[in-house]
Amino acid sequence: MAASTYQPEEEPKSKSLLSGHSETELEPGLNNVLEQKSLRWIFVGGKGGVGKTTCSCSLAILLAKQRENVLLISTDPAHNISDAFDQKFSKYPTMVQGFGNLYAMEIDPTVLDADEIPNDALGDDSSGLSGLAKELLSDFADSLPGIDEAKSFMQVMGLVKELQFSVVVFDTAPTGHTLRFLSMPALFQKGMGKVTQLKSQFGSVFDQLLPMLSTGSGDDGSFRSKMQESMPAIEQINEEFRDPDKATFVCVCIAEFLSLYETERLVQELTKLNIDVHNIVVNQLLNPEQDEHGQIVCKMCSSRHKIQSKYLEQIHDLYEDFHITECPLLTEEVRGREKVESFSKFLLGTNSK
Template structure:
């Protein structure tokens, strides 16, 4: 393939795709997902009217990244008039919803019992409520800073889990509709089985409609995309391959990979080795030891970066983000670092 036909090594394609509504950022723990999410949000805020960052990772980091308190409601980010962030936990939301149910609310109790009867459905139902809430907030685009890979894949499978659960409920309704209505009426103290059944099933149908809408949006590449984040190490590259394959199974678009913590993206190990061979003898012993370890790490990174381009370079936008000598925290540092997502280091310089 000609170099001119290769995907641009930046996330500019996401910024330019104005139809996108949902952008998920995920990968192995500790690879820089939050920093990438924040930087992406900062860049999107340049061209979109209202941008929302949502952390679904129970170990939230958005507050630390922006150096300000961020809660469960959309919080304006200092220095922006169109960027907000919120930190939520699906499992906690589910528990709060169950605890808030009135003991006299028979339909609510039955609904909660249904949730608890199917493994994983309680968190899935909470996620559907989250999506409903986010949709009502009227943001142009939402960037999800997700938890490590396993949790993220479970989150993305929620629409499928709920669809299967509701299909089972509807099958039971068709087979035992009369009994369900009578049991519901009995529990509610009423004497109208049909009305009682319709009230319960109506609530289920409302949730099912939300999930169907979310599922369709997730599988529409014009509305949803997933950014895979990794570092140039074996376990991280392996996890990224697993993530890409699973996303494909769910029908979710993924054509962007961010490789963080890269030592000198503009140089390769051979260039650095040539410099070291020419100048190493004049360095103090401690400096030579430091350079030797640095070169070993650089060779390892180059190997895995090469594998990454071999796997994805023809079809994915692969972005190399440099390892810095300072933490990327605070709005100004995030703004500066975010520029490298859309205008990356020139590897040919």
């Protein structure tokens, strides 16, 4: 799919929100995702604040009704799926209350804090400078390219491989973090190259740094050897991410300029990474009250409705070969299992008022 360059229109067009679609457009709704039983990896992402978590949780619920078991993973440091389901999740898969086959987890993409570094990693002659040394080594570890994403990626994929879920839904971080996550194998190789270069320059001093880069498995082997051992599995997952039969990306946006611009950037970058993307969810659309003459009662609502209509029209024009799903702005917060499950009907193309 070749993505075109986004150029905003000067004048709003007449398309109404939450209305029907032309015959040339693909059907709205994520039914195409639900019906593709070969999918194993589904990513949901977009600009911050557009409702990614609500959509990913709702999609996970729909999948749980059709698949044997489903895992929902938050890779966003903000971690909102606990708030969405009103249930605390951790870095280990936990069953979502009310479901027998839906699990959720929130991973922490940070590396070890300085206080977590074992004292013996610094050597016998570091007693007078241990605090400073720990801080410097921790800062240095953080600066290695891809280290934080590498830890997250290895943690997630290790669990997923072990537990064998039918499908995994990722509630992703904002665009930049997500693209790095999907580029993980390349980051691994870059990070390993940096480790090799620095090791040749600093010798035994650098050897003392490696223990603090442990993946947390309890193995005393070096970080580099663990990375090398993980590469075949990571490369296999990387191939699956780029297989449209096994992976797809669902973009979530709102009908505003900045969100549309970010969506176009995301679609183009995903295309460069050869990751399938053919679904866009346009969230938080106004459905304002009208009087008997069909005029919108609220002046502010009328103004916002015109803005959204303008950008919604552009979304349909720009992504005519995508499934475009329109979801309304609700009067209440979507929080708790029942409300999330209720919202999920909008992902099926049901734009009820």
